[in-house]
Structures are given as structure tokens and as C-alpha cells.
Amino acid sequence: MNIVVCVKYVPDATSDRTFNESDNTTDRLGVDGLLSELDEYAIEAALKLVESAAGSEGAEADPAHSSTVTVLTVGPDKAADAIKKALQMGADAGVHVKDEAIHGSDAVATSLILAEAVKKIGNPDLILTGMASTDGTMGVVPAMLAERLGLPQATLASELTVEGGTATIRRDGDVASETITASLPALVSVTDQINEPRYPSFKGIMAAKKKPVETWSLADLGIDVGSVGLAAAWTTVESFARRPPRVHGQVVTDEGDGGTKLAEFLSAQKLI
């Protein structure tokens, strides 16, 4: 089974994230970045599938049927760190699409680049993603990618099994928990409920150094530079403004009257 895991390199949420004044895009260079935490669950899900497939094949895995996990990202130079982390966890190979013309791309263009990269990697059996990025937090690229590739989407999975060419997931919504099946090839996105991502082992960190990482430009994918990037985006950020920090209010220590004081505050604010 060949799996492609799409990952994103994002500004660290504990740092001072901001936008570029020059063009209203996310500042990806001035702030430390890392592999988006929600993507770790997707990498772990891929590794678990491969491990359980190898286990069921017995001690001598047939090379003609061995599985690979390829991790794919679109991003600036530093996004290579996201691939590195995935390789250290146990992914087999990486693909990094980078091109200056990609700067300022919206979700629509990102999904186009990912779709072409997936095709060039070789139409995997399964594409795995996280449920959303931790910077844009839109949660739309997986569905867009499925749409572009004409694949079924079994998304927001809190449980995933693959057997006999079918992926089965449990999707927990507000009102109901659904069981969804999709024949492979399929796109699956996973939530943070699905597993506990492993920490890279020392062996994994050393092994990662030898794993192949390819770098592709837009030209390598046959994508016209005019169809991606800031000018091509189908939405525009007109302005951004930092919200003023919340004015720190009163904090009291409970001396037997904390609850009463709380209720008094609510009353004074006309909240009760």
C-alpha cells in the first residue's frame, strides 16, 4: 500500500504570529516554524497502517507488495524541517514543492499544487492529512484535494481501518457519530483523537538522514506560475489589525466568599 501524507510547516503558535505589512500574507519567515501538530496524527496513522500490514504479511514481507509512506509538503525552504520530522518518525521518503511564485497562495492554489504533486508521486492508494492546519485553520484543503483528484473523502476520522481495499472511518460530529466507508484510492483526514503520535527514536533520527527527499518546482509539476501565488488568489486580504490585548481585570483570592463575589460581578455586568 502506498500512502502519501500531506503536511504543513506552520508558524509556532506560542510565538508572536503576524502578517507581513507589505502584502498582508502570513509571515512565515520572521517567526519560528514547525511541523503542524495536527499533521503528526496523520503521519502516525500512516505508520500504524504500514506496520499492521507488514505484521499480517508475516515475517518475510514480499518486496513487490511493500508499503511506502511518502510525506509531501508545499512551502518555503524551512518547510524541509517538517519533512525531516516526518522522516524521523518513520516515513520513508519526502517531497518538498517549493517555488518563489507560490508565495501568497490561497487554499485553492495549495490544493492544485498538492494534487499535481500527488499525481507525479504516482497516484497512491491512500492520501492522509490532518484535520486542519494550525495557522490558517480553514480545514478545507483535504476536501479540495479530494475534489481535484476525483477521490472519495473519508474525513475527520477518529478511527481508521483499511482492509481489502476499503478504508473505514468513524467520524464524530456534533449530533451523531458516523461510520463511513470508501474504496481505495481515497483521501482520509484524521483528527487528534485518532492516536498518540510517536516521538522519533534515536534510531529513527539517524535513519532519517539517509532517506530520499526530492525538491520540485512549479515547472517540474507543469503548473503555470500565473495560476498560483498572491495575484492569482481567489480571495484577498484587504487589511489586518492586531486586536488590543484584553485589559486584565480583577482577580480575588477566595477567603470563603469567592463564589459570592463571582455572582456579584455577574450581576454588576448584567449577565444575570
Place this chain on the structure above:
Amino acid sequence: MAEVLVLVDHIDGVVRKTTAELLTIARRLGEPSAVFIGAGLDAAKQTLAQYGAEKVYRVESADVMDYLVAPVAEVLAALVASAAPAAVLVSSSPGHKEIAARLAIKTGSGLITDAVDVQAGEGGTVRTTQSAFAGGFTVRATVTKGTPIVAVKPNSAAPEAVSGAAVEQVLEVSISETAKKARIIDSQPRAASGRPELTEAAIVVSGGRGTGGDFSVVEEFADSLGAAVGASRAAVDAGWYPHSNQVGQTGKQVSPQLYVAAGISGAIQHRAGMRTSKTIIAINKDEEAPIFELVDFGVVGDLFTVLPQATKAVNAAKG
């Protein structure tokens, strides 16, 4: 005047409050046309009319209801082609955002998600406001291509009761085989809690690690206020409360009038889910807890003594 499509968010015909908000917003942009998918329109119709729907398109085909996301996107794409609406509005729930995502690709249209305000701009443009980076920034954005598609967060507009004709039109749909490849084979409804829905509630009371698994005093305080109950990621990971009640970056993002955090330290992941609440109160034993940086009022103390006392005072004030 151009139509504005509003995808109705309902459970068996019970229309969610966000739909009333979307219809109100739709009236700013054109004439609201509700799109009702599934069973239960008879129950829903009055609400849709009450909040201004001039038309109600209805679809009740198993080809749409038994498969995940993709068929609804096809239905909406066909409607965008035939009705040439000024905009398409959906709720910001994960499922509706996925429908909007596929619709954006199908129709060559820009998509804006998690809008907290939507207004008509010049020349038929649609101007949105969003909150970015865990509430740290306010962003203004517009769609520049195609039919603007906007996913709107709950509590973004006060629903206005303005009577609409709600003329029904049945849509004949022809769903492609590609859209029917992800099949919903089972659905287990969640038990209703009897409390308001988390993202729609005016007041949310959340419990965290400090509850030690016992949410009783949190729930009683919530009930005294008619509030929804939320939980921190730590509480959900420990199995104390369902994930559907999780407030945070990987759970629900809420922006109620009042948010009360009990026994929650206030890590970034949690703050991302509630930072834009109008009024924030916290109770925590640890005076250094980061949550206190956000509060309008805080109590350093044991939630097991503070909350019951507060509940009693609130109930007494209600008389």
C-alpha cells in the same frame, strides 16, 4: 434582486440558530433562498419563512443523504449555475466547510471561512471580517473570483424575524458516481444534553484538569445560568467529557457573551478556542495560571467551593 443561497443546518427538520443568522446576513446581500437537504422540511419551513427565506429549494434523495459531503457540493454547484446567486452562505461547522470547499473548486469561486461578520460591499462584492491567529488579529477579506462562498461562525449576527414567502421548489438531482464513493453506513446519534449547543450558547462554563473528573459543580453552575458546558483538552483526553464539548484549537471555537473557565490553566490550545469571548471569568487554585491574563474577573480558589457558592447566589438572585 439576486438570490443568496443559504445551506440550512438542521437535525431532522429542527433548524439550528446559525441558519436564522445566515438568513439575516443573506438579506444584506440579496434575496435569501434556503437550500434544505434531507427529511423534515415540514417542521422547518415555518422557521425558514420567519427569518426571511423567499424560496426554499428542497432535496430529499438517498443519493445525497447516504454519502459524505460530495453530493451536497454537486447539488449546490448545479444551483449556482442555474440561479446565479450573489453569494452562498454556509455555517462554519467542519462538514459544511468541506461542502463549501468542494463547491469552491467546482464553481471556480473564492471561499472565506470562519467569518464573524459579512456585509455588502460596492458593486455586489461581499466583505467579511475574520479573527486570525487564535483571536490575535482581525482580518478583512473579500472574494475576488466567482460566486462568493462564505462559511460563517455562530453568533455573528442577531437573527431578525422578517417574514419571507418561503416558496418551495423541489430540486431534481443527478449525482455523479464519483460523488457516491464515500458511503455513510451507520449513524449513532448523540444523546441530547438538554443544554444549549456549545458554539451557539450565550454563556459557556468549562471544566478542566482541576475538576479531577468530577464535573458536577461545573454542570450545576452552568444550569443556574442556562449555559452550555465545555471541557478543556486535558479533560477530554482523560475521558471525563466527550470531544464534542472540547473548547480549543482542535475542538470548538466559541465566542459567547460569557465564558467561565474552572480548573483550566489556559494553555494556548485552549485560549485559541475562547479568547474572543466578550467576558471571561476563571477559577483556579494556581494564581500563576496563564488563564488569569485573559480574565475580566478571576477567583484564586478551589472550584469545588467557589462554584457551589456562586450557583447558590445566582439561583437566589433569580428568585
